[in-house]
Amino acid sequence: MTCLFSLKTQRTLKGARLGMTVHKVPASVLYQIEQELDKGEKDTMLFLCQDLVPDFPVMDVRMLLVALNERELLTHGILAELLYRMKRFDLLKKILGTSRAAVETSLARNPWILSPYRVLMTEINEDLDKEDLESFIFLLLDNSSMSYMKKAKEKSFLGVINDLEKLELVSPDQLDFLENCLLNIHRRDLVKKIQKHRLEAPVHTVGSAPVYINVLQVSLPGLSLAEPPGMVNKGKLLNGSGAIQKERVPVSVPETGTAVTQVSDHYRMQSQPLGICLIIDCIGNDTGVLVEAFAALRFEVQSCLFLNVNSLSQRLREVAGLKQHKDYDCFVCVVVSRGNHQDIFCTDCALPGFALEKVKRFFTGDKCTGLLGKPKLFFIQNYVEPGHRQEQSSFVEADGDLGPAIPQVADILWSQSMVDASALERSPSSSSYYLSTLAELLTDPRKRMLPLLDTLLELNNRVYKRNRDHPTEQYSLLLKHTLRKKLFLSRS
Structure with missing residues (x-):
């Protein structure tokens, strides 16, 4: 054939x-x-x-x-x-x-x-990232010369497949070699695609x-x-x-x-529970409403209050290592802390803080294989301390490079809010408007039927409307994602 x-x-x-x-x-x-x-x-x-x-x-x-x-x-x-x-x-x-x-x-x-x-x-x-492709090309050493390996580094996966076709190692009815290579680089999800292809493309x-x-x-x-x-x-x-x-x-x-x-x-969202929702609240005003909201969405909620930077790193590592991820369809992380636009301070008062970039790095597909190909959602409320405030225009953008805190790998959604820490001084027990509105929208029966990105756009709209009425308390928002499909948090 x-x-x-x-x-x-x-x-x-x-x-x-x-x-x-x-x-x-x-x-x-x-x-x-x-x-x-x-x-x-x-x-x-x-x-x-x-x-x-x-x-x-x-x-x-x-x-x-x-x-x-x-x-x-x-x-x-x-x-x-x-x-x-x-x-x-x-x-x-x-x-x-x-x-x-x-x-x-x-x-x-x-x-x-x-x-x-x-x-x-x-x-x-x-679906192959740069590291996967480099590993795939390395596995060709047994079937290729060193001179070819140097050239292959400049090629895309499709270019390499063309070369493998010429060597008669890969063809429409000869995919075992490709399967073995993908297994060796731990991409079982892609092997399943090949197996599905064999069953679903008869002639x-x-x-x-x-x-x-x-x-x-x-x-x-x-x-x-x-x-x-x-x-x-x-x-x-x-x-x-x-x-x-x-x-x-x-x-x-x-x-x-x-x-x-x-x-x-759209992403598969049918596991019971949907996934783990990790809530890190170093302020203490929003845990209750967040736990209630994500529990209603069928997440296994784990909440931690008042962590310092060392405890935060340890907790993120522990959760990323949980074996349950392979059985779940999604992951959520919510962080509430004082900080600046690049770091969170947790309960520590002095710099350096914990880089926001590191928060998501624990859960990328290469570090947490159980979440490979699955949506990973991050919601950040950062209360910016005096002396660390950036101009609002630097982080209210819709597109483009938004700095090191923005995820550059697949299946990640990053929603971040910043407001001056003086808001906590004026009202120490008040909730974050960003987080309370997020919880409200996620649990609204009508909104739950919409793709998550649509819901988050409405969240942004509400926050900006509030900013017009509260000139002394301005929330700055950042929404970026590398999702590949639509995401619905509710099936009904």
Whole structure:
């Protein structure tokens, strides 16, 4: 079994799937797409399309798109599938005038044009960080020369896979070598993806052409290649100038095998409990409301009051080492302390404090493997001591580099509030408006049905409205994340 298409196969498949005259995509559309892609995305597109023009030595994206267009292999539908696989959902709307949901609907009801094997490789590429890739390349020593190893350090995972294909170590039906390498670098989650691929990408034929049954159809055995009852003409890919219809059709992959959910666009949040919520409160005014809120969200809450810097470090290390993380779907850490914009002082009165960067570092996927690929949420309330106050504009930003306290690894959300410590002097027992509002929104039955990011945007909005009414007590907010999917803290 192979995923490599001949030109004859391509045309047979094209006719079997589309069944109508192909209209070339305007050059202006191809130019727009090329201009929007960065180098990594262009390399991904070349990799994904490698089997569509195997006899043509394509060196860049522009040549690829022209070659596909000239051979009448390029349609708006294929472009939509490409942009979808590359997660450029913004270009689906901006250039092709369609939506992510419409493409998912079409992929659920039509054979994929792109090779499932190449789609799988691009997904693995997205999930490998720099250290994983370096470890993966090191494992190739037994099969490669030292000169190749030096060159490989400059390559992406997809570039290395191309080389392994030439060595006949990896192919669509030969993935054992890749599995073993991923096992050796402790990426069992990616091995599971490969095993799932083997089960969910069988081949059947249309005439003499192999046509891939896609993952959605295998996961939903009642869904055939024909139009499902009651869904005729909804979200269908139209050839040529007909864009993809935008109606949302409830066709998606069941994540657990029972409940139907949107296609892999959200984190799994079904463990009991959802995860550990660690609350470090060095002020003592907010623990009660926080414990109540996160317990209501089905977290196992662990709270610690009035820690000094040494005790904080020890506690973070202990919680990061808990074996339960591998069975849970999420992790939350809330820290309330005096400090400055980079450090928290805990109950210690003198510098140096404990760097905020270190708080999240205990729980990144490389340090806490049980949380690899799972959302890790950090909520920080910092009361800034006199002499350590920065200008508000330096940490109220929506995008860009916000300093060393901001996470740069996947699946982390960082929500931070700062207010002058004089607020505690004026009212020593008062709660943080930021934290009390967070607890209120998280436990509101209506808000719990929204993605967490939507809820946090409302939190920010409420805090800024309060700032207008309290000019002497200004909360400064920072919200950054490296989440890869939507996050819902409640299923009901």
